[in-house]
Amino acid sequence: MSENLFAKLTEHQLSDLAGLGCQLDGEGACLLTVPAERLLAVMKMLRDDVASSMNYLGDITAVDRGEAGFEIIYQLFSVTRGVKATVKVKVPKDKPEVPSVVSLWPGADWMEREAYDLMGVTFAGHPELKRILLDEDFAGHPLRKDFRMQPRE
Amino acid sequence: MRTQTYELNMGPQHPSTHGVLRVILELDGETVIRAKPVVGYLHRGIEKICESKSYPQVLPYADRLDYLHSMGNALGLCQTVEKLMGVEVPERAEYIRVIMAELSRIASHQIFLGSLVGECGALTGFVFAIRDRERILDLFDMACGARMTFHYIRYGGVVQDLPEGWVEACRKFLDDFDGMMETYRNLLVGNEILQARLKGIAVLSAERALAMSASGGVLRASGVNYDVRKAEPYGIYNRFDFDVPLGTVGDSWDRMMVRLGEMEQAARIVRQALDQMPEGPVMAKVPKLIKPPPGEIYHHVENSKGDLGYYLVSDGSPKPYRLHVRRPAFVNLQLLDELCRGYLLADVVPILGTLDPVLGEVDC
Numbered sequence: 001m002s003e004n005l006f007a008k009l010t011e012h013q014l015s016d017l018a019g020l021g022c023q024l025d026g027e028g029a030c031l032l033t034v035p036a037e038r039l040l041a042v043m044k045m046l047r048d049d050v051a052s053s054m055n056y057l058g059d060i061t062a063v064d065r066g067e068a069g070f071e072i073i074y075q076l077f078s079v080t081r082g083v084k085a086t087v088k089v090k091v092p093k094d095k096p097e098v099p100s101v102v103s104l105w106p107g108a109d110w111m112e113r114e115a116y117d118l119m120g121v122t123f124a125g126h127p128e129l130k131r132i133l134l135d136e137d138f139a140g141h142p143l144r145k146d147f148r149m150q151p152r153e
Numbered sequence: 154m155r156t157q158t159y160e161l162n163m164g165p166q167h168p169s170t171h172g173v174l175r176v177i178l179e180l181d182g183e184t185v186i187r188a189k190p191v192v193g194y195l196h197r198g199i200e201k202i203c204e205s206k207s208y209p210q211v212l213p214y215a216d217r218l219d220y221l222h223s224m225g226n227a228l229g230l231c232q233t234v235e236k237l238m239g240v241e242v243p244e245r246a247e248y249i250r251v252i253m254a255e256l257s258r259i260a261s262h263q264i265f266l267g268s269l270v271g272e273c274g275a276l277t278g279f280v281f282a283i284r285d286r287e288r289i290l291d292l293f294d295m296a297c298g299a300r301m302t303f304h305y306i307r308y309g310g311v312v313q314d315l316p317e318g319w320v321e322a323c324r325k326f327l328d329d330f331d332g333m334m335e336t337y338r339n340l341l342v343g344n345e346i347l348q349a350r351l352k353g354i355a356v357l358s359a360e361r362a363l364a365m366s367a368s369g370g371v372l373r374a375s376g377v378n379y380d381v382r383k384a385e386p387y388g389i390y391n392r393f394d395f396d397v398p399l400g401t402v403g404d405s406w407d408r409m410m411v412r413l414g415e416m417e418q419a420a421r422i423v424r425q426a427l428d429q430m431p432e433g434p435v436m437a438k439v440p441k442l443i444k445p446p447p448g449e450i451y452h453h454v455e456n457s458k459g460d461l462g463y464y465l466v467s468d469g470s471p472k473p474y475r476l477h478v479r480r481p482a483f484v485n486l487q488l489l490d491e492l493c494r495g496y497l498l499a500d501v502v503p504i505l506g507t508l509d510p511v512l513g514e515v516d517c
Binding site for chain 1 (some may be wrong): 192193196198200201363364365366367377378379384385449451453460462464466474475477479483484486487516517
């Protein structure tokens, strides 16, 4: 049975995370909200830290919040310790860019490409950030709320 | 002697690509230098479509993701919405759901096994697996009137109770199931040609499998004990006694053997569920208009391909604000390139077979 990550962390580790600008929400979801520029540092700590060792990246997805910008959501899991956490990054509407986590979890490759393809979020440092599901010459990012669906001709 | 490398296109219309997958192969003679999967040929934009549909209208789309394990997909989506709404599912419905999901897992693995060995030339094995799978599809047909894309598991339970004689028919299938497994083991596991084609091929280490976010049989064949049913039991899975088959080497052979083991464990779960299943209602009191409270939730289940997750954002309206599906076959398919490198062209098809992609899910 997986447990809440925060219960496993020491005071010191928690304050380290807070020092990196994380907002911790331990109520049920175990949610960390991280500023984009600190994402890699936080992710690296979550992955390598003995108390958490989040060695499994479950999922990456993005949500369009309209004027409030985009949210990029990472699901992390520790196979060895059975703890989980959700990491969320909020980016502004006009500059949807987060650092890529492919260097930490190579499996993030296609997940980030999918989020880029459908939502138009840029993952800086991704080795091959190209469309994956749609045609290369497709215009726009369909999962954005302002995307206009065209009737078929 | 120097040879020039060349590109060979495989698919998207190719009988062994499990759908419309295209692989661009770079070859040096017969040796694979690169095998680049190109996906998206079956992309229907399900995530986008769901945003303009009401929750009951969204549910049939789940069946069409991994169409070989539809019951498991629907189970995952229903539990996601139920979790957000706080709906309590009746006991009997929980048991029926588990029975259906596990039977579906067996059927899906039979396709895996049949297509894998069929692609290696053992067409008899293919026919046997498909013949036996038909028995499970008959059971589904009896329960809900459909052989595939069932729309049987609904928000709050299942759409109707099991018909008269269903439990007996299911027990009859389980009685015959051991014989089926024996046939597979005699015919396929003991087959020298199949062993030569799969053993020691495309070895995936445990560390690499984890780093690549592989899941399901691909991950467990490398020896990583991660099964969502055990790691984070959903529904009533903590009531059943079952093992998680693990591989030791992480080669194509282990990926096949893990799936064979999973079929036996799934049958074990179904037997226990049939024994424990109580009488009672099969549908909770769910409002006619399904409007989950505003919020977001990530829920994942173990389907036949791996870790299937749903990320649902609700704004309190009758339509999902955003529904994202974490598709295990999509994530697993990334491994194709590195697993094929250095092996022969003839190995590409079985390696792809052991990754077990279903393009309906990969392309979403």
